[in-house]
Amino acid sequence: MKISVVGTGYVGLVSGTCFADSGITVTCVDIDEKKIEGLKNGIIPIYEPGLETKVKDNVDKNRLSFTTEIKESLVDCEAVFIAVGTPPDEDGSADLSYVLGVARDIGKHMTDYLVVVTKSTVPIGTAKKVRAAVKEELEKRQVNIEFDVASNPEFLKEGDAIKDFLKPDRIVVGTDSERAMKVMQRLYKPFTLNGHPIIFMDIPSAELTKYAANSMLATRISFMNEIANLCEIVGADINHVRKGIGSDTRIGNKFLYAGVGYGGSCFPKDVKALIKTADENKYSLEILKSVEKVNDKQKSVLFEKLMKYFNGNLEGKTITLWGLSFKPNTDDMREAPALVIIEKLLKEKAIIKTHDPVAMHETKRRIGDTVAYCKDIYEALIDADALLILTEWSEFRVPNYVVMSKLMKNKVIFDGRNIYDPTEIKEQGFEYFGIGRS
Numbered sequence: 001m002k003i004s005v006v007g008t009g010y011v012g013l014v015s016g017t018c019f020a021d022s023g024i025t026v027t028c029v030d031i032d033e034k035k036i037e038g039l040k041n042g043i044i045p046i047y048e049p050g051l052e053t054k055v056k057d058n059v060d061k062n063r064l065s066f067t068t069e070i071k072e073s074l075v076d077c078e079a080v081f082i083a084v085g086t087p088p089d090e091d092g093s094a095d096l097s098y099v100l101g102v103a104r105d106i107g108k109h110m111t112d113y114l115v116v117v118t119k120s121t122v123p124i125g126t127a128k129k130v131r132a133a134v135k136e137e138l139e140k141r142q143v144n145i146e147f148d149v150a151s152n153p154e155f156l157k158e159g160d161a162i163k164d165f166l167k168p169d170r171i172v173v174g175t176d177s178e179r180a181m182k183v184m185q186r187l188y189k190p191f192t193l194n195g196h197p198i199i200f201m202d203i204p205s206a207e208l209t210k211y212a213a214n215s216m217l218a219t220r221i222s223f224m225n226e227i228a229n230l231c232e233i234v235g236a237d238i239n240h241v242r243k244g245i246g247s248d249t250r251i252g253n254k255f256l257y258a259g260v261g262y263g264g265s266c267f268p269k270d271v272k273a274l275i276k277t278a279d280e281n282k283y284s285l286e287i288l289k290s291v292e293k294v295n296d297k298q299k300s301v302l303f304e305k306l307m308k309y310f311n312g313n314l315e316g317k318t319i320t321l322w323g324l325s326f327k328p329n330t331d332d333m334r335e336a337p338a339l340v341i342i343e344k345l346l347k348e349k350a351i352i353k354t355h356d357p358v359a360m361h362e363t364k365r366r367i368g369d370t371v372a373y374c375k376d377i378y379e380a381l382i383d384a385d386a387l388l389i390l391t392e393w394s395e396f397r398v399p400n401y402v403v404m405s406k407l408m409k410n411k412v413i414f415d416g417r418n419i420y421d422p423t424e425i426k427e428q429g430f431e432y433f434g435i436g437r438s
């Protein structure tokens, strides 16, 4: 079986590699020549645990290859996955120009029956537009080649992407064609053998499922952040509250952590896009509008605590940031709360020292040398007036407090991820401020 995956980013590269790992012949396509050239030479453009070895292994076994030419990738291909970006437009709706551009390219070059699958997160109605774009190109060519469309949203998490793809909680496929359904069933058979379900549905439901899932997760985060803020006012501890409610099986204990707000390439844009879709259909999603508002505010909570501590004056203060990426195990800096905090600190003329195990390169690409990038957590602490924890990387969890005490000018920790035990930290002689801990 042979497939093409167009768009070689977090989703396309992981999906293509995992499909190849199950024995399918996969061509990954991207318009970014540098990225494809790098991949041909074994250079992985993103940080994702386990990906490099898997890519190499499948390339060595001739099951995985890379090209900038969509045309060659479609030869003898049974399904083509569109996995390009869908960034937010100025009005918050998903920008579909990349997805529809690929659909047109497919129409221009396909030679045989194909299932055209949207894996990108796309609003309801996109599959129809993809179908129309492919059809239009076929008509221009005056050829009559059959094809079907399917919506197959991706639920992988950056940092755990390989595991999520190989052992998915579920696979969602929307299609109105029996033939496409059979192709998708064959493709995903290796991943469903151990009881991981494949759920078939109509196309609009599949398209909406992805947005509803991300919006539900974003809602849990904003909800916990609001409860955490209330905890601080009334003298409660969010960690106790989290355990208390998470043990209720109707609620469950996942995704209940208070922090500095959600970021990343998905939640912010998907919440926005769903609000926009509803607005366009003359329905106002009040809960999601609040989720967004709460999140925007939450990104500043740690900064405000810091300002209060220093009586509103951060000029010349050395502020250390541990963690830059929006979550651990990724170098993705899209919508990372760290960027908001850095901007605010720079405005106050603070001196910023940072360390992140993998995201410093990507941060530097975005904001240059406006902050110092330090080789480890301790170098970043030299002469620090305060330490801010912005990402819960595991290497931050048990630091050497004695070394920290010697390096820091002022021993105060603002823990934006609640990774420390306040009592233990205080015993070590530090002042401590967490989120939702009185």
Ligand SMILES: NC(=O)c1ccc[n+]([C@@H]2O[C@H](COP(=O)([O-])OP(=O)(O)OC[C@H]3O[C@@H](n4cnc5c(N)ncnc54)[C@H](O)[C@@H]3O)[C@@H](O)[C@H]2O)c1
Residues within 6 Å of the ligand: 006, 007, 008, 009, 010, 011, 012, 029, 030, 031, 032, 035, 083, 084, 085, 086, 098, 101, 102, 119, 120, 121, 122, 154, 155, 156, 157, 158, 265, 266
């Ligand atoms: N990143 C995630 O964790 C995640 C998870 C689930 C779903 N998604 C969704 O998947 C989609 C892709 O996300 P991503 O994070 O992989 O994006 P990304 O930005 O990492 O990668 C997109 C890739 O598409 C390429 N591209 C753009 N136009 C192209 C074209 N015409 N032909 C070929 N390649 C083209 C870009 O060069 C880029 O390499 C988005 O819709 C996103 O919402 C992302």
